[in-house]
Amino acid sequence: MPTAMITGASGGLGAALADALAPTHTLFLAGRPSERLDAVAERLGATTWPLDLADPDAIPAVVEPIVELDVLIHNAGVAYPGRVAETTVDQWRSTMAVNVIGAVALTLELLPALRAAGGHVVFINSGAGINASPGLASYSASKFALRGFADSLRADESSLRVTSVHPGRIATAMQEDLVAYEGREYDPGQYLSVQTVAQVTVDTVTAPPDAHIHEVIVRPR
Template sequence: MGTYVITGATGGIGTAVAELLRERGHDLVLTGRSPERLAKLEAALRGGANAPTQVINPGAVPPASRSAAITTIPLDLREPRRIEASLAMAGMPARLDGVVHAAGMVHLGRVADTEADEWIEHISVNLVSAAELTRLLLPALRAAEGHVVFVNSTAGLRANPQWSAYAASKFGLRALADSLRAEEPSLRVTTVYPGRTATEMQRKVRAQEGGTYAEDDFAAPATVARVLVAALETPRDAVVADVTVRPT
């Protein structure tokens, strides 16, 4: 079994990825802004339907004999300079099989109305913190020849009106992934571009757009998570470099 870090673990896609990896018996390091929400997620993952039920690697210890470890680390990605200290206090594993960057934030606004603080928050949360966390975890990722997954957005492929700050941060995240892939040949790097997904973030976006939120109009977080985990489970002779997941 492997060890995976998930940022934004208490969000829709992050939680869905955590559930799938937990079911497979992997150890998890979950990060999020709220300690209370992290504790609630940890409790949910340790019991019921989210308990480990299958083993991928032949010869691995059966789930009945081994309970996957779950560690939670509160991180405020609006302050990327504090990430290093938070990780040092938590004590990170020496080997990491993967990091899933699922955290993100969005606030819509016209360029004419978006002030510097909003730009800084978008770039800090969606880009700089992902870069800083990756940098800090590179030794552990190299030790395991691990996998880095960036949950981007279709806004990282095309910028629309009122999405400038968010799209800019996601365009930057795409560049980060491409550079990392070229610089670290021992690692596998995947960018997932979800379209509109049924999450609390999407609910807030629809409110900002003045529209109604109907969950069935969007892709389910679990669907995006299945695509992401499939990329993680791709045999080592290949890598899913980029994949787009759009609602039908």
């Protein structure tokens, strides 16, 4: 079976992506070591890859055994709710380190394996990567940067398929934190489910080989 690496696979959208891809792909579930990540891997018969995107210097040794990779899904990310004046430089540094620099570092290390497979790189971006969201200053900026990296990768690596997925608000723990920051009551029924976003993402991966889906925008109905 083709191989797929998913970052941030211990829960939420990452685990849903793993569920959706498990029937058709051999899974490499990447993330910080945890019981949750181990549980997802055990349930799906997948392999865990201990990976901290905030530590790019450690990435080469972790992924060195991978010589061919069909799909890389960048799902891991952090968000610190806050308008510009409420943010700190440390929050910006942490957001960029994980959401952008970590994704860049992992992609660069896996480029030979992706080229060998004629692979597909998928970036789970956000609506905030198209229009800045109030109260998500550093997160929005990181997603704009991630979109730029995806566009550059697509332009420079013609043998690869590169897709940016821009979902609206998803019913996740991160969303619950944002709603609390906004002072509203959290109702998961108002947002996209992780299963829906996972299925939309997998549809880009399983598109016919002559199709190259550059960007997907999906919003709650």
